[in-house]
Amino acid sequence: MTARALNILFLLLLPFLMIGIINRVKALAGGRKGFPILQPFIDTLKLLRKGAVVSRVTSWVFAVAPAIALAATVTALLIAPGVGRTQVIAFDGDIVLCLYLLGLAKFFQLLSALDTGSSFEGMGASREALFSVVVEPALFLFAGTLALASGHASFGELFTLSGGSAWPTVAASAGTIMLFLTLLTEGCRIPVDDPNTHLELTMIHEVMILDNSGPDLAFLQYAAALKMYLFAALIAALILPADIPVLHAAFALPIIALLCAVAAGLVESLLARFRMSHVPQFLFLAVALALITLASAVYFRGGAA
Amino acid sequence: MDRVLLKNRAAIPFDDLPKISYQAMGDIAIGCLCAGLRPVALFGVPEERPAGAVRIIALFADDVKGTLAVTSVHAERGATVPSLTPSIPAFHLFERQLWEEFGIVPQDHPWLKPVRYPHDGHTPRRVEEGYRYFAMNGEESHEVAVGPVHAGVIEPGHFRFLCDGERVNHLEIQLGYQHRGAERLFRTGPLAMKSVLAESVSGDAAVAHATAYAGLVEALGNSAIPRRAAVIRAIGLELERAGIHLGDLSALCNDIGYLPGTQLFAVMRTDIINTSLALCGSRFGRGLIAPGGVMHDIDEKKKERIASTVRRVRDNAGLLAASVFDNQNVLARFEKTGTVDTATARAIGLVGPAGRASGLPCDIRLTHPTDAYSDHPLIKTVLQNGEGKAAISGDVYARAFVRHQEIQDSLRYITELLGRLDAVQDGIAAPVERPRAGMVAFSITEGWRGETLHAAVTGDQGETLRYYIKDASFHNWFGLALAVRENGVSDFPLCNKSFNLSYCGFDL
């Protein structure tokens, strides 16, 4: 029960902490001070107390989309494996509901972007849609491979890698890289997208929320941070040893999540952004890694009867 | 004689100007082009004798012999003249400006649209009214309108992209939002008291405009300035050039999200402009230059400060630029983005670093040197890029590499000038005579963005009849519009920053 409570606590604290740490790493790399680490929390509290300006062109879709996006992402997070791979909501095949809830959030964010009738938001929406077309199948291939290898169907057990052969190391390494790529893509970090760029023609996620203000903006920023934390939690679930006691896991998860944030910060400090037309090829790396895991799963399993 | 030859920063009597027909001026222009001359200015001067008449003054520059050729045309307001743009595209914006200010209609000009919506123009109008945009056929293509207020902290201008998906088919740039009527203010009050106004024409090229303005006033008054003041002016100009180029390299890295380049170049820029602050009390060199010389001397302490900063920045910039221009990740974004080939660049008359990056040899400091540049000629080094070729491919990479090259040249030249300071001890300012009556004068300086021209025509009591300013952006905006075609729309900010053109220098 405590694991579930910790899950919910981390759900509230870690996403924005990760963003704070990424900004701090980038500031240190640039030799400057930059935002305080708790700035995302402060920004969100301010935004919740601000008014909003809504475009005349938009309809109820624009008003409803942020709330749906946040609700769907939070529910998805409750399903995802947290401390010691325990889940708040767990059942067989819950990984499908988790990823499809993220799909629902993306559906309404895309609609809300198109609702404003501005070419910037349409551009952001079409880019975001394209990248998820490449990333989503990779996630399902990876999930299917884990099911093939472990024989389980629930999120927590799927991500428990066990077995004598070299399979767990292959799956863990390929899986971590793939999930980290997904974290960079879904969390709109460099080299795919640059969150604090001030050029509306190059933004992707930022430009989709160009017209949201006040509480809506707070919801959408929290949803984006949650998504990034989700993939960090999955990496943690993948890496941590199968039989880790809950107490150790309670410390291990935040540390790994924050390490992911530092890694993302370092990637952002060293890499430049890819040209927009080259990003899909970069994302096919995720699909390739999933296929490698599948091939190694079949190989190592030796084809059980 | 259909033209008069003169040097840079010289004044000639207005009446000596030959009067020829517009078409004849066109033939001269074509002749000049063949001989390698290029059009530098074309502007109208309102004449009193037949009320409503306009004297159009045309100036061409010969980069080989270092001379300027000027001629003039007599025309009525609202007259129709055969347009020169079809044969010489470089005239396209000049003719639009003439039509907007004096109503002189260029016959079958391919792109006759307002330039800057001046409040005192032929038909004064607010921006965006009556501007018909070039449109694309087919419902599947869409337009992206990046309006006056941009996402970053930059001056306003409207960019209309015609796109199909992510590819840009055509870009049309409409400016005029920054129009404050600067030229009119130069005409009111004593001309010699306008140095603060000259620095505010385009804030990021304050020293260049101030130098051109001061040179013009001195040319009209036929007064010379002390050689020490000339050296200090050159030091101020080169400091501004190095500072802005470092800022541009930082901004280019920022547009592709390359954090090390952004932060490190930005700090070097701060070093350089803090040196300007130490020199003249303003990070942008404002208050350094006034007609007759300079306002701040360089004593031993300042000389040491400038020398040490310049040495440190030159070393650090060289090291960082080497690593940035060697980084595959960065090159993948810079190369083949926003290309303007040499032929197109020459046709539309690109100037400054943008022109040099497309292979045009246009640099006023070498071709029409004045003050310190004539006494102590600048030797430009041609650095080879990674493949050992001069970077004149006309893309973002070339424009960035030219900037890196010019930073190294400017900082080396400053060190040389500091060395010459001891040799020239003739004071920093000389008295300025009043502008002579009935004269026309041109003063061109090589600002960091390219040639910056100030021209003036004085009436019979020495009052300023017409004050004409042409910033290098006047030529290069059309280069940006061409560079973006066939590129991804997400690469536009990179091309825009590689040009880094002035909006207020264009709108005045």
Added chain:
Amino acid sequence: MVFRLLKARWRHGSQAVPDPIAAQVDPMFRGFPDIAKEGTLSSETVALCPGAALSVNPVAIDLGKCHLCGACSRAANSPIRLSSRHHLGQTKRDALIVTAGTSFEQYHARAEKGRAEIRRLFGRSLRLRSVSAAGCSACEMELNATTNANFDMLRYGIDIVASPRHADAVIVTGPVSANMADALEDTWSATPSPKLLILMGACAISGGLFAASPALDRRFLSDHTPDIYIPGCPPHPLTVVNAILNYLGRGI
């Protein structure tokens, strides 16, 4: 390749100005004008001022119009001397007028703080939306410099954002040309309330050199009362940062 980058980064070190509030500017900087109590101004000196900021009996400089160019201080036996004090931000337009004998401390004390609930809301998180309404790009470059490695106002939670929807304050630079009046109006109405209006630079506050030009249209500034005035041409980044911090109650 990486080795050179690391070497360059090592030399770069940490560049942040340790404490922007207490930091001093290079003594050459032309800042707050000290006017001798009993000094007089000749009419030629008054004519010297490009922004017509000087006034006689009592001798005073309107910092809203002053370009801090130092022309008056260089005039013969002029009572004005420009110090390098750079905390010049004010919250009232007439507070910008410096009469003879006013010390910098008195001038700085006049700068009031924002309303209590505004300070509570934006105290640690303020987003600026910059509108360049015909600014000559000097103010724009200095505003950009406030977020660079040296002055880095991000450390106080202040940043510049892309869309007015995300902004809490609109910061105007330039004399508001007629061609930019509509765009400024639309940007202001696109910003969610509660919101602040900040004027940066002499041009924005009074029209500066171009005050008399018919190409301007400053009706917007008469309809909306600005919250912060930042004089200077262009104001030093530290002036901008401290003006905002004073308003938020976090300055000295």
Added chain:
Amino acid sequence: MILTLFLIGIAILFIGSALQAALPRSVRIPLFTVAAIIGLLFTGFASVQALLNVPTAITFGCPFPLGSVTLELDPLSAFFALTISLGGIAGSLYGAGYLSGYPERSLRGHLFALALFLISMLLVVTVRAVLPFLFVWELMSLSSLVLVFFDRQREEVRDATVNYFIAMHVAFALILTGFLLLMTRSGSGDFASFAAAMQDPAFAETALLILFAGFAIKAGFIPFHSWLPKAHPAAPSHVSGLMSGVMIKTGIYGILRFTLIVGVPTTRLAVIVLMVAVVSAVVGVLYAIAQHDLKRLLAYSSIENIGIIGIGIGLSMIGMRIGNGPLILLGMTGALIHLINHSLFKGLLFYGAGALYRATHTRDIEKLGGLIGKMPATALLFIVGSVAIAGLPPLNGFISEFVLYLSMLYGAPLAAGGYGALVVLTAGALALTGILALYCFTKACGIVFLGSPRSDATDTARDPDRAMIAGMALLAVAAVAIGLYPAPLFSVAASVAALYPFPGDAAAQAAPVVTTLGSVSRALLFFVLFFAFLYYIRHRLLAKSGGIATAATWGCGYRHGTARMQYTGSSYASPLMALAGQLLGLSVHREAPQGLFPARTAFHSHPHDLVDSYLIAPGAKFIRYLFSLFRWVQSGDMAQYILYGILFLAAALVWIMGGTA
């Protein structure tokens, strides 16, 4: 007893359609609608009874050609009858509203054909012998032909009808050969007798392949789909809704019936079915994204959903082959649930498109935009349909895909070697299809309903009348209900899937899944409540703080924005088209700007169907060439025709003489 109810329903439907022909114009549509709804309620009730209780059969004599006809409502037939009834009810309700928009048409023939169409479909799924099956199958094709031919004045409709006619009869020919091949072994035309004939696996495989090809044309799997994107847009919306939602399911019924009869299919057949299904799903949705015409987009998305159903069937076939319990049961159950789901939300989307066409008289999405303001009800229903078809929770589309994923997650570990990898790859393909469907329907909804109007076609748009809205609302409510409480539908579908050879107790395998679906419902309930809670908080916060101000969309302070400054459909799809353009045969006509001061620049793109352009068109061209060789025979000269007659008689005489000698 149940079948009598079934027959009563059919009778009411038939009598209603016959009577309406005699009555005056004003009463015709209401009478027909009432008769149709009551009839279909009867058949629906009967099929529900058949599903819950023991299956029953009835045999009765018929005039000459058919001999004795046996109708049987076993769970499989009953499930399809239920789908047809539900789709039919919504369709006729919507059709009433849609047809009342054509006052100048007499509609006698159309309504009669509509009734015949529904009746023939109900009979197709219940007859158990070759001859009656073929008779009723042909009746279905012909009646649907008349329905498609409704807007006969449009040339595009006539071409589509001819194309549809030929395609249906190629299918008929294939099915006929399949039956004849089976009858050579079984001796009688009765389906039950075919089981014995199919013991020899090689013979069974060839027969099934032929039958599968015939039924695939009807269902619309990729290589055989070319008629579907032409016929559905040409038909009036209530007919295309019925065809897409219900008729193509009879093709699936044929495949399932004969898979049941054959028992365990061969490996090769199972893999072929799965591969064709995967290709249909992925390529179908890619084509859908490339379309500019809304109804063609929906037609291609029908192909995609048929592909998803095929994936379910393929998985269960492979499961039967390797004795993998979860694959068989859950694969088939997922396919059946998706079958009924698709008839619900695809009907809803087509009816929405019909309402749009009625309001704007155009199907080109590049001309629409901003319709949510003028047509709020249609917009809401269309968005609900889009969320459902994209397979997103909390609607019914998610449930069927969830069951399919469950079958793969449970089935993969049990499948040996290569099969495990195949199942996982299928999971990846299904995910790709799901995310592409999301891409496709955000484009459809976003470009058509949201933003600002792109042309004056939308000026006179307003919501359709109550009957059409009622038809759509019925389907939307059904979609939400199934989405939030899927357990009953799952158990019904599982009972049907249990018919197939299952190694062990099917009910024991299905029970835990019902509890899983229960927890899915609870999770979705939590999501809906949490969303409502968040929306309420947003409302409270905004009331307390600065409140909501309205302004123009942030367009950088530019006041002269036009509708052209919005993203268009093809621009929204262009990044994906850049990746998959060649696969879709996307022909792009682009005039790049020439010179420094261009006079003109243009861009048009048109998606061609590769199967059409490289498979069907060359074939048709070759046949036309072949026949042109014999054109000289048609000289039009009477004397020449008489000469042909004489020559024929002479040849016959010689042949007989030779024979007797």
